[in-house]
Each structure stands twice: as C-alpha cells, then as structure tokens.
Amino acid sequence: MANEENHQETDVNENNDSNQKIDRPGRQFYIPSQIVDEFGEKGRDHLNKPFRAQFLLALTAGSFMTFGAVFSVLLAVGVETKGIYHLLSGLGFAAGYSMVFISGAVLFTEINVLLPSYLFNKAGLMKKNIYKFWLSSYVGNIIGAFLVAVLIQWSGSFASTFYPELEMYLDHKMKFMDHGVKGWFQVLVSGVLANWLIGMAAFLTTSARDLTGKILGTTLPVVLFVAGNFQHSAANMGYFSMGILASDKYTWYEYIFFNLVPASIGNLIGGAILVSLLFSYAYKEDIQTSLGRKKNKKGAER
Template sequence: MRKQEETVEENEDNENKEIDNTSNYSQLDRPDRQFYIPSQIIDEFGEKGRDHLNQAIGGRLLLALTAGSFMTFGAIFSVLLAEGVETMGVYHLLSGLGFAAGYAMVFISGALLFTEINVLLPSYLFNKANLMKVNIYKFWASAYIGNILGAFMVAVLIQMSGSLSPEFYTEFSSYLDKKMKFMDHGVTGWFEVLVSGILANWLIGMAAFLTTAARDITGKILGTTLPVILFVAGNFQHSAANMGYFSLGVLASDKYTWYEYILFNLIPASIGNLIGGGILVSLLFSYAYKEEIQTSLGQNNNKK
C-alpha cells in the first residue's frame, strides 16, 4: 500500500514538472507585445491630455512654439523633396514624407500641437466628468497662438538665411494655390475647407493613434508617416500644417494676403480639425472601448 502511495506521488511530481516546462515553453513562444491595444491607446491619450493641461504656462507656450516651428520645417521639406518631380504618385509620396518629418518631431518630442490636442484633450474630457472649465479653452487658445507664432518665427529665420533657391519658390507657389483654391468658390468653398479639415485631422488623429500604439522609435516614425502621406496627397486642409505654408507665404509671396489665409482657410480648417480629431477619433474610440478602458484620470478631481 505504501509503495502504491509513493508511486502516485512520483507520478504527480512528474506531471507538475511537465506543466511547469509547458508553461516555460509557452512563455518563450509568446514574446511581449510590441504595441498597445486600442483601449490602452485611448487611456494614454487621456493621460497625455491631463499632463498637458497641468503644465506650467511657460513650458506650455514653449512647447507650442516648438510644434509650430516643426510645421514650417515640415512644409519646407515637403516642397524640397518633391521639387521637379512630374510623376504625380511619386510627387505625393515625397511631399508627404517631407511633412511627416515635422510631425514625427512633434509626436516624439512631446511638443504641443493644436491638432494633436484636439485628440488628446477630448480623450481626457470624455473619460472624466465635470471638467468643462474656462482654463481648457485658454489652453486650446494658447496652443493655437503658440503654433502660429512658432511657425512664423521659423519662416522669418528661413527668409533671413537666404538658403532657398528661386526654383523652390516657384514650386512653393503651386502649394499655396492648392491650399487657397477653395477661395474662388465663395461660401461653398468655405464649407469645403471645413469638411476637408475634418478629414485631415481624422487622419492626423490616427497618426497620433498609431504613434502611441508603437513601443519603439521605428514604429512611431512609421505610424506617423502613413496617415501624413495620405492627408498631404489628398490636399486635406490641416490648420497646423497650413500655418507652416502660410507663414512663409506671407513673407515670400504677395499673391495672397494674411487675412485671406486666415478667413478663407485657417478658420474653417481649424473648426473641421476640432470635429475630426475630437469626434471621429477621440469620442468614437472612447465610446467603443469604454468598458475596457482602465484609467486613473478620475482620481484627481480636486486638482483641476
């Protein structure tokens, strides 16, 4: 009887060892995920939105200026890369790649871009009640103004440097014409820009989505690049991107005035950008994954 009990114990020990080995093999065969799932991304959006909102005004303004400056660099690079290219597919690809450099610098550096905030801040608001306070609107306004000032500052420096060739400005003029073509359509054109702005920030919201999903620098750059190429190729109106083009346009060309840039493009594009980022990305995914989102955003009510 005792021998039978010992035999049973030995068999159980062997089975446990086999289970442990199987578990080890399973762990070896299943490496850690190299990306965040959608609910984690939305949660991360909310966290970033809260961090930006809590930032000191000085740091916030500097980051907004930096983001705007990157937009002008992206605008310049988009023209330089596609200059002289006649095949439209390659032209759009290179132009989009050029502007993606500006967005990659924004996303990875943590700079404060108005159109990215249109995704991050609503994600925070949708996951926390009773937060519609005046300082939120001031925050949005400071980001927008900071982006414009940063874009114009770099445009001034580029003009002062005398670095760009006459061929560049000839090509650049065609970019301005594409951005301002809606002006000829009157009221209809104004609403066309608004709808185009919705599409643009929907794509930029997805660029932020993919960039946040990636957990390494290569994935973040690739995640930024694909949606940016699409919005540039489609000539969708993105207010932050257009700040880069228009800042240089005011200095380098008298074809359009500054108030035409603002009234017939930036204003309707910005409204569309708010809708595209806040509703079609932030609200949509927040609602779709509301049961899965595990967030600590509601724990600091008394701090806001």
C-alpha cells in the same frame, strides 16, 4: 519506482510546457483601449503644465510645422510623376509631425484629440483652463511657424527653384477661395478629414513602443492627408508663413479667413468626434485609468 519516475517526468514536462507559455514575448504595441487611456493622460498632463511651458511647447510645435512644410516642398521639387510627388511631399511633412509627437510639443490639432479624450473620461470641466490652453496652443503654433519662416528667409539657404514650387502648394491650398461660401464649407469638411487622419497618426504613434514604430505610424496617415490636399490648419500655418514672406499672391487675411478659420473648425470636429469621442465610447467598458472610474455591468463603481 518506475511509476513514480514516470509521474515525475510527466510533472517536469508539464512544468516546462507551462513555463514556455508564461515566457512567451509580450506585445510590442498598445491595444486601442490602452491608447485611449494614454490620450487622456497626455491631455491631462498638457493641461496641468504651467502656462509658460504650454506656450513654449506650442511655439516649438509650430516651428516644426514650418520645417515639415519646407521639407515637403524641397523633396518634391522637379518631380513630374504624381504618385511619387505626393509620396515625397508626404514623407517630408511627416518629419515635422514625428518631431512634434516624439518631443511632446503642443500642436493644436493633436490637442483636439488628446484633451477631449481626457474630458470624456472624467467628471467636471475646468472651462477657463481648457479654453486658455486651446487658444495658447493655436496662437503659439502660428507664432512658432512664422518665426521659423523668418529665419529661413533670412538664411537665404534655398535655391530659386524652391519658390515656384511653394507657390504651387499655396495655389493648391487656396483654390477653395474661388468657390465663395461653398468653398469655405469645403475647407471645413476637408479639415474634418485632415484631423481624422492626424488623429489616427497620433493613435498609431501612441500604440508603437519603439522609435521606428512611432515614425512609421506617423508617416502613413500624414502621406495620405498631404496627397489628398486635406486642409490641416497646423500644416497650413507652415506653408502660409513661408507664403507671406515669399509671395504677394495672397494676403494674410485671405490665408486666415478663407482657410485657417474653416480648417480649424473642421480639425476640431474631426479630432474630437471622429477619433476621441468615437474610441472613448467604443472602448468605455475596457478603459481603466486614473482619469475616471470604471463601472461594472450593474453600475457599481469599481
């Protein structure tokens, strides 16, 4: 009897140990292969939306870019210490990106990551739909950014100190224009770096499972790209929309041809290749999604 009781007690202890292992808390974030899955699914969902929804969400994202640009300027007005200046400016713009990522708005530079993740994991390309969607997101972002800039100017809300600070930002963005053809390619390379960072902001934001984590994941890469003056076309749409209305130092075509065009090309390269393609290829064996079929080592479809 004593032996039986000992065995029973041992079994109970083993069951308790087993239950403790099973009941341990799960991860509060997605692992990289799951993030690539999420990217692809978001890209597919955006692509399958009606055109009116795509365009309205693009307008919304562009609007948030102008709010972010304005906030970045407002927070940094009068700050002399460079490190704090860059930190506050980056935090200001992170507000715009947080609103984009969490609301599901369609931002051109985020689409440069989401849509390629979908295309890299499925067969066949719906070319007409893809090009139409990319174009509508870009145009929608510009219009949304400009409309909010107009409303801000009409509101007359800002103090006179805002506008000299804004002009400093514009000079910082447009300094490459003085370098001619070399400057054009410098903006392109800077655009690659910018969307690499914004792609990683999307990566970290998608990984997080709560609102605090998503905002923090967005903020860190955004602060870095703002501090580094890397040329991010969607962000610059916000600055330039305010600049067109508040200053005559640069013309609209200078903003477009000497900054937005090369920056956008760089953004496409940085997001599609350095984030989407890189991680899709690195984790292709682990990706399990309805976007495509996973293959075993012998090449048979699962």
